[in-house]
Amino acid sequence: xxxxxxxxxxxxxxxxxxxxxxxxDKAVKYCETRKIEPAVLLQGRLAPDMFNLIRQVQxxxxxxxxxxxRLAGQEPPxxxxxxxxxxxxxxxxxxxxxxxxxxxxAQIDGSEDKDITLTVGGQTMKFNGVDYLFGxxxxxxxxxxxxxxxxxxxxxxxxxxGDFLGNK
Amino acid sequence: xxxxxxxxxxxxxxxxxxxxxxxxDKAVKYCETRKIEPAVLLQGRLAPDMFNLIRQVQxxxxxxxxxxxRLAGQEPPxxxxxxxxxxxxxxxxxxxxxxxxxxxxAQIDGSEDKDITLTVGGQTMKFNGVDYLFGxxxxxxxxxxxxxxxxxxxxxxxxxxGDFLGNK
Numbered sequence: 592x593x594x595x596x597x598x599x600x601x602x603x604x605x606x607x608x609x610x611x612x613x614x615x616d617k618a619v620k621y622c623e624t625r626k627i628e629p630a631v632l633l634q635g636r637l638a639p640d641m642f643n644l645i646r647q648v649q650x651x652x653x654x655x656x657x658x659x660x661r662l663a664g665q666e667p668p669x670x671x672x673x674x675x676x677x678x679x680x681x682x683x684x685x686x687x688x689x690x691x692x693x694x695x696x697a698q699i700d701g702s703e704d705k706d707i708t709l710t711v712g713g714q715t716m717k718f719n720g721v722d723y724l725f726g727x728x729x730x731x732x733x734x735x736x737x738x739x740x741x742x743x744x745x746x747x748x749x750x751x752x753g754d755f756l757g758n759k
Numbered sequence: 760x761x762x763x764x765x766x767x768x769x770x771x772x773x774x775x776x777x778x779x780x781x782x783x784d785k786a787v788k789y790c791e792t793r794k795i796e797p798a799v800l801l802q803g804r805l806a807p808d809m810f811n812l813i814r815q816v817q818x819x820x821x822x823x824x825x826x827x828x829r830l831a832g833q834e835p836p837x838x839x840x841x842x843x844x845x846x847x848x849x850x851x852x853x854x855x856x857x858x859x860x861x862x863x864x865a866q867i868d869g870s871e872d873k874d875i876t877l878t879v880g881g882q883t884m885k886f887n888g889v890d891y892l893f894g895x896x897x898x899x900x901x902x903x904x905x906x907x908x909x910x911x912x913x914x915x916x917x918x919x920x921g922d923f924l925g926n927k
Contacts, residue, residue: 593871593889594762594763594764594767594871594889595762596762598889598893599762599767599893602893603893603894603897606894607898637805637909637912637913638912638913638915641912703761703762716926721761721762721766725766725767725770725771726771726774726924727924729771729897729901730775730901730923730924731920731924733897733898733901733902733905734901734905734908734920734923734924737901737902737905737906737909738905738909740902741805741905741906741909744805744806744809745805745806745913747806752899752902755898755902756894756895756898756899756902758884
């Protein structure tokens, strides 16, 4: 086992999204069992000016797919941001996991010094590959997946950190 | 810039904790300005059976210091877990950042295949260095720092993702 740009990105984000997907499965069952309208959770947020659960998943997946594409020198695919149901949100995660899975280590490895330019909220950000991965992508993916978890947890879903880490 | 076990751990966790510390400074000012009892935020939690803000910081710092020590083949230092004020919590972060800063790349690099054995909640976990870093340490540090952020955000603190990422 060695450390590489591939090892530090693709399997990490695949696993994080797989774990989030399994948490969403529990949320679907929770809605069924407790007769909760799914939109209550999907539109749930932790503060009035924070993003809801759907948007948290959209951003986490965007950042992950953007990372794979950019480190490999491709244009990131665009998703429509029209998810409205748990099935939609899970489909977006599945699409992202499949996209991540389409990359071979050789496409990502060696991208440490690649120039990456992003426009976020009208602001241009420039990175090399390593700083993009560790200073932007990884914290963003975990920030939004943890917030998605926290929205569900705050709304009573019985999950724990083991679900988030994928070790139970 | 190259990728290495050091680059993927020490500067990443230092920066994450520095950003959290700056968020806590804003929380202190928020308490002063709005006449909020600091304990309300320090004991804040997002669900009755989730950890409060103090415990989130304790775990994030524990995982970060444990990572540096274990990858370098040292016994992790023990902290007392007796923090009760923002000053205490900030001191714990400062102590952790100083500890992380005491490691040289040569002490951490090459630890990809090091055998790491952890006991968490009475359960023994075995990893190699890379899987420990990417499958346990990094998600844990971000999980607990994001939850700390979310507790403060949920309680009205005016911060944004730029504070979490440290790019504002």
